[in-house]
Amino acid sequence: MAAPAEVVVPVERIAVNRKAVGTVAVVGNPNAGKSSVFNRLTGLRQHTANYPGVTVERRVGRGIFGKVPLDLVDLPGTYSLSPTSADERIAVDVLFGRVAGTPRPDAILAVIDSTRLYQGLYLLQQLTELGRPMIVALTMIDAAEREGIKFDLAALEDALGGVPVLPIVATSGRGFAALNEALAKILSLAPPRATAHWPELERAADALVERWRGGGAELHRVEAERLLIDGSEHSLVPQAAADAAVVRPELFGAEPPLAAEARRRYAWVRGVLAQVETPGSGVMSQTARLVDWINRPWPATGLLLALMFLVFQAVFAWATPLVDLIDAAVAGFGAVVAGVLPDGMLESLIVDGAIAGVGSVIVFLPQIVILFLFIILMEDTGYLARAAFLVDRAMRGVGLSGQSVIPLLSSFACAVPSIMATRVIPNRRDRIATILAAPFMTCSARLPVYALLIGAFVPAQAVGVFNLQGLVLFGLYGIGIVGGVGTALLLRSSVLRGQNPTFILALPEFRMPSFRNVATKLLDRARVFLRRAGTVIFMVAVVVWVLTYFPRSPDVDAARAVAETQATATLTGAALEERLADIGNQAGAAHLEQSWLGRAGHAVEPLFRPLGWDWKVSAAVIASFPAREVVVAVLGTIYAVGDEADEATLAGQLTTAQHPDGSPVFTLPMVFGLLLFYAWCLQCAATLAVIRRETNSWRWPVFAWSYMTALGYGGAFLIYQLGSA
């Protein structure tokens, strides 16, 4: 399939779409309402995938304008053609037709926020130079009107070299009739006239294009200009970087090329702005004054705390009935299936493996969907940037950036959506540090483990106005935060050292999110969760089942049969029921002991003995590496109280558990060590899968797992050894 390197095949030849007559790139600044426009133009005729090799989402949709079917590609938001992040690089690469599988766009639909025309014009001027037919959709025109801003659209069209400009409101659909009409004719539009004048750069770029044509590379003048200014590596032209480096000093002198470009373009932008825009009176409306007040540091802090409280309330309280409902439904369904199927391996595989596996995935959905909903709402209202602005100073103090705050807070519910939410962090080092700090936060899957151990071993006595059990739980949250912050600090001062030279954050105005947009994004992310995390969690559930089920010993079943016959002969009624259940649980424990998991527990026991663990705890911990909450069920089986046992019964068993020499297993130092182990270990296959996906390499998940396991082991070791000494 792959063409030899020296043959340049135009991408549009390979990937042309037979049905659509052309491809239109939807380009714009971040937060300009691009996705709302895209969604409204394509409706549900769209699909999402990833660009090859990166975690940037590729959204393509079909729109029919008049009778003209067009493919629309929703590009990641960018402020310029000089990419500063993976997202922006994709946007630029698609525009130049450098992305395999995505044809070079035939035309451009630029989506520009009318209240931020200053930055919009900069991108617009660069886009006009691409030599493609173009239309500008000027969004949020209602917000501009409220501020009293007026536009001379004819003058703007003229300044952009004859590009049609259409004022719209993406949330209400205002102006879309005209936009649809314009899009129907977009392919026959003439490319924009030249608007910039930089003869030295143009000459240098033309000379480079001429030279490289000899080598077989067909480049646009604009591409050569980008090479001169951005110095981006371009695989089509091997000597490009060297050639550009020769020309650059005489072209720009000592001034950084990007600064020279920005200085020139923004001079043009200011000129155009003065011509086409009449600013508002500056008199603030009631709403504007309220927004201004809420943006002040202290009210904003109050708002952030209130919002976070609301999120946690929703994730933990509102989701609980749904979670319980799903739990009960899964258990009920399992019981029905178990009743229908004959006892044996198939029944166990389907009920304990498959159904329980699927159940353990969908039981997370309510919390995850609620969490995603809040994150998306914060993104779409523009609040995310505000929160980042507010806490940037504090977060930088711990080696992160303001944009880390929402992902990190989300990971108190679940690290998976939180790690997916780190995409808003443009700086790679900040993003990786945030991803590695997130799994330390006390997620909801840790709570059953904490509840069991604290309930069993920490006395419920009062300490002042507090309860000791509550204090220990609070301390565990604190230990998680300490672990995460310490990790971020450590990373930022070692492998992820370095400052972000240009951290400048656009602060969008608050706005109403569009329902359609929020719903589309929510469905999208829930699907990604089910596909990525769900398949992993399910497979893990089946693997754990295999490890606990095989090999099967006939001796255990024979002993069980004997005991049952004996019981039936001597007991009746409730006493018999109880005895039979007990025998069943004993048999379950015996099966587990000689299963692969039980053997593994015995095998690794020496490794965990310095932590005070016996083979049972070791086996349960091993089983919980793919999903930490599994430990409660495994302990239930191992201690022969059944995997559905209530906490009190299991807790009672734990307090009396003994080492072979008769000493208690669950001493206080051992319990605190175990708690610390669960606080710091990365026992979650779904999180690992998501880290793999988001960092696009195995390096970080492997590092995170090894590092956190070592940390958990070390901590548990120290506590046990010091506490028992």
Add this chain to the structure above:
Amino acid sequence: MVLGLVEGAELTFLRRSLGGDPLEIRIYGAAISLRDEQARRFRVVPDGRAG
């Protein structure tokens, strides 16, 4: 720079964030956030107008 903090641009200082950093400034109607250390690299001349 691509956000328009260039020679000749007019800006309005709005506020400082919690702890005095970063700054929020408005540049031709668009609010942006700028960390203190970066703000120091710019030379800003007051234009005398209140606001």
